[in-house]
Amino acid sequence: MRDGKRALGVLFLGILFLLGNQGRAEGATYHEVQAGENLWVISRRYGVALRTLLELNGLSEQSILQPGMKILIEGERDAQSGNLLYEVKQGDTPWGIAREFQIPVRLLLEANNLTEKSILRVGQKLVIPLSSDGRPKTSERASTQGVAQVQVHIVRQGDSLWRISRQYGVDMKSLMKANGLTETSILQVGMRLVIPKETGRTAVASSSSATSWETYTVKKGDTLWSISRRFGVPLKELLQANGLRETSVLQIGQALRVPSRGGVSSAPQRAQRGFIWPVNGRISSGFGPRGRGFHYGVDIIAPAGTVVRAAESGMVSYSGWMSGYGRVVIITHASGLQTVYAHNSVNLVREGQRVNKGDPIARVGSTGNATCPHLHFEVRRNGRPVDPLEFLRR
Numbered sequence: 001m002r003d004g005k006r007a008l009g010v011l012f013l014g015i016l017f018l019l020g021n022q023g024r025a026e027g028a029t030y031h032e033v034q035a036g037e038n039l040w041v042i043s044r045r046y047g048v049a050l051r052t053l054l055e056l057n058g059l060s061e062q063s064i065l066q067p068g069m070k071i072l073i074e075g076e077r078d079a080q081s082g083n084l085l086y087e088v089k090q091g092d093t094p095w096g097i098a099r100e101f102q103i104p105v106r107l108l109l110e111a112n113n114l115t116e117k118s119i120l121r122v123g124q125k126l127v128i129p130l131s132s133d134g135r136p137k138t139s140e141r142a143s144t145q146g147v148a149q150v151q152v153h154i155v156r157q158g159d160s161l162w163r164i165s166r167q168y169g170v171d172m173k174s175l176m177k178a179n180g181l182t183e184t185s186i187l188q189v190g191m192r193l194v195i196p197k198e199t200g201r202t203a204v205a206s207s208s209s210a211t212s213w214e215t216y217t218v219k220k221g222d223t224l225w226s227i228s229r230r231f232g233v234p235l236k237e238l239l240q241a242n243g244l245r246e247t248s249v250l251q252i253g254q255a256l257r258v259p260s261r262g263g264v265s266s267a268p269q270r271a272q273r274g275f276i277w278p279v280n281g282r283i284s285s286g287f288g289p290r291g292r293g294f295h296y297g298v299d300i301i302a303p304a305g306t307v308v309r310a311a312e313s314g315m316v317s318y319s320g321w322m323s324g325y326g327r328v329v330i331i332t333h334a335s336g337l338q339t340v341y342a343h344n345s346v347n348l349v350r351e352g353q354r355v356n357k358g359d360p361i362a363r364v365g366s367t368g369n370a371t372c373p374h375l376h377f378e379v380r381r382n383g384r385p386v387d388p389l390e391f392l393r394r
């Protein structure tokens, strides 16, 4: 638990720094970018939605920040409570907003007297339960018990859910539940995770199960994907451990840190990782360049009428018709992931509906731009399509 104490110490210093740095200036507030900061970190620090930061500064998620850059910050706060206010925009769901501010959706719902089924109105102002230091506020019940119940971990380079669960001696399931995450959730450096209190059960000893690292030297023909497969390490962990992105180019001879797990075996967890196949069938067209364009998903051949199942639990963020896609369902999952199911003959779910992994959501068809019945399946991470085969178990 020594690591945990050190992390808390760092967190405490971080809060002092934030309190000293934040201040409520009149008019526009600017933040001067420090070395190593990214937009996520800044959005969290000021309690401003990432999207708002991007809009205000004309940036995209891929924009590179240079130290010394001035970033315009705007965070409208409720005059009385000091809580951040967020104006609901077209297409927003409680799930999506909670994700954007990296707070558990439960806290958002509680703070606004909403339920998961509540419909948001465009223009509605929602209270975002973030403290002035950017930490999620504890629920009222917890705060009346006096001492702060919520311990927060700030995600650092190389962290994974598994590693954090070991560091604090909490189990993965509780950690994921407390933060509205799933096994496929992507951690971002600077994200704040609520560390749930262990209830009764003995915490896992952290010393015997610490992640150890080995070094792998990149050889000709290696890809990040092939290396992750060879070592049985999820791609995202490999990327995080090495500060890489999926689009990073490997150099022959480059040394990579590869997590190797001694002690506690995480094999069962790894076997459960990933999405289920929304329908069973042959892939007739994969993700990647196709003709003069780019195919943003995979096409899975199946007879018309076959039930399409949710690849992962989440919230239906769209169910309707889209040009090209025909009848389509989009499900938003935790941590920036969305799945898209297109060309359906019929959709079986409504927007705002919660679905569990494996639930029927549509039936295969050939609506939209399709020549024969098939499912066009996409996975989007922070809005950008990525290869679905990375998420589907084989």
Ligand SMILES: [Zn+2]
Pocket: 285, 295, 297, 298, 299, 375, 376, 377
């Ligand atoms: Zn397709």
